Amino acid sequence: MTASGFIPKVREHKFHEAVLARLPKEWEPWPDDDTSVNSDEALSAFLKRSTKGSFSWPKQPIVFLSDPHADAEAFEASLIAAGVIKREGSNLCEYRLTKFGKKAEIVIGGDCLDKGPSNLSLLRSLAHLYRINADVTLLAGNHDLRFLMGLLVLERSKDMGSQHMFVRMGRKVVPLFREVFDQYLLNTHWQEGLPSEDECREALFPADDWFENFPFFAAGFLTAEGIDREMRKMESKIASFEDHCADAGMSLQQVYAAAMKCRSLFLKDSGEFNWFFQKMQLLKQRGSFLFLHAGLDDHMAALLSKRGVKHANRAFKRNLMTQHLFNFYYSPLANTFRTKYRKADLPLTPRGAKAVKKAGIHVLVHGHVNQHNGQRIALKNDLVHIEADITLDSHSRKNEGLEDYGVGVTLIDKKLGVVGLSSDYPKAKVFKPGRKGQLTGANQ
Structure with a gap:
């Protein structure tokens, strides 16, 4: 049949x-x-x-x-x-x-x-x-929301709970930044007013004391297994993120520039993809x-x-753009x-x-x-x-x-x-x- x-x-x-x-x-x-x-x-x-x-x-x-x-x-x-x-x-x-x-x-x-x-x-x-x-x-989806939080953390103070959110996106997000750079920034004066390579690294990566302090911050929010898993993931991602960018032919300056362009595309009212997170349930x-x-x-x-x-x-929508990214992501x-x-x-x-x-x-x-x-x-x-x-x-x-x-x-x-x-x-x-x-x- x-x-x-x-x-x-x-x-x-x-x-x-x-x-x-x-x-x-x-x-x-x-x-x-x-x-x-x-x-x-x-x-x-x-x-x-x-x-x-x-x-x-x-x-x-x-x-x-x-x-x-x-x-x-x-x-x-x-x-x-x-x-x-x-x-x-x-x-x-x-x-x-x-x-x-x-x-x-x-x-x-x-x-x-x-x-x-x-x-x-x-x-x-x-x-x-x-x-x-x-x-x-x-x-x-988790990949969609991790991307949003990675963008949001770029222009917020580096609190202990969320400062790792950009690098936490990992290698799988690098092709997206490559696409954005090639379609919107290539052959433009994208470097004008941009921080140096070292300053971009500081903006994208968690602070040096993150590994020491995060387990204490996360206690009570995550299970012990959850904290251990997060630490292992971040050890790997921090060690390899810059290499994955380089494999895609991107400096950290270019990644930072692409990420800021993504903020405009996804978060501004006039952005081409502003609808994406607005429609999400x-x-x-x-x-x-x-x-x-x-x-x-x-x-x-x-x-x-x-x-x-x-x-x-409704609770999801209220928390989507919250200032407390850690509380939201692990809730x-x-x-x-x-x-x-x-x-x-x-x-x-x-x-x-x-x-x-x-x-x-x-x-x-x-x-x-x-x-x-x-x-x-x-x-x-x-x-x-x-x-x-x-x-x-x-x-x-x-x-x-x-x-x-x-x-x-x-x-x-x-x-x-x-x-x-x-x-x-x-x-x-x-x-x-x-x-x-x-x-x-x-x-x-």
Whole structure:
């Protein structure tokens, strides 16, 4: 049986043909192999939730696309795979919404920046999606927010909690600064009025006593494992950051100049990408599904149970440009786009999972943890997670032994169920409970 019920048949441009050729042509009920679930109980837990009377599907189809990581081709190819756009030319941003695209809600699961080959092109392609009036929700990712905090700390006093935030971005942000320098500053008088190389180093790097004082500052905010992890990360990043800049052909003066240009592009009202952080949300709830970048902890679970998603998003907005960057980045709010459920992260216990379900949330849909065989369903303390970061960007794929850029999305629809499309898995994975509680295919 083919997957014609949800694989788009679009032939308007050769790019479409190349995208469709990489997609699965058939579907199968969501498999229970190790690459598709994290435990034998994961699918049965999903089934149990989704057949309860309190469970509800989104009212309109949801297209979830997460972690494009600055790969604009992968981003647009995945939107084509979902059937929400038609590409009408050979260039990026030459696309329009399909009939399905006009009725679907597109949720971008965060991490638009870093790693990939085309940060600015990705942003412009996302801006075009807004321009053609697509129903888009942009969620906060840890890479996106680290970039914002790195920019904010440049013009603030060097408090102990945030002075490391610029270098903490690490090597993955260097290509973005290279792009900005080449597109906006190259062949200009960019050096005029700029601090010296040594002064730029002092502005970008934490003070010499940071390693000695940070553990005392962070005590009470971070777990002991979290402090140790942060110190190890910073030892590596401080030692290598300047070398990564040099490998990209950039002096620290050039990095500083590019960073200041980014402040203008992203933070000023007139900036080309001012909309990016303005539109960003922390969470999106549709029916019994909660969309976010990473995951939850007990504090956020209690907040959602007592105050709801709207309150959490308002709190996120109020804290986004806060003067207390440390307090924000290591808070339960930020754990939502940072956690991988490690010992260093704020914990999610069965008590937190129970509180989330009390808030009407039965399934978390997120990115952050990349997969190599399409989407995966995981059970964490009796809370169902759909892990939907399917490794789209060509930079990560090359490093991880995968070919070309990735293509794929997660579709959630009350008629089709949950459909995992990925160019890295031979069939579309489909989860839809039957009338009597059995798993069925999407076309049955």
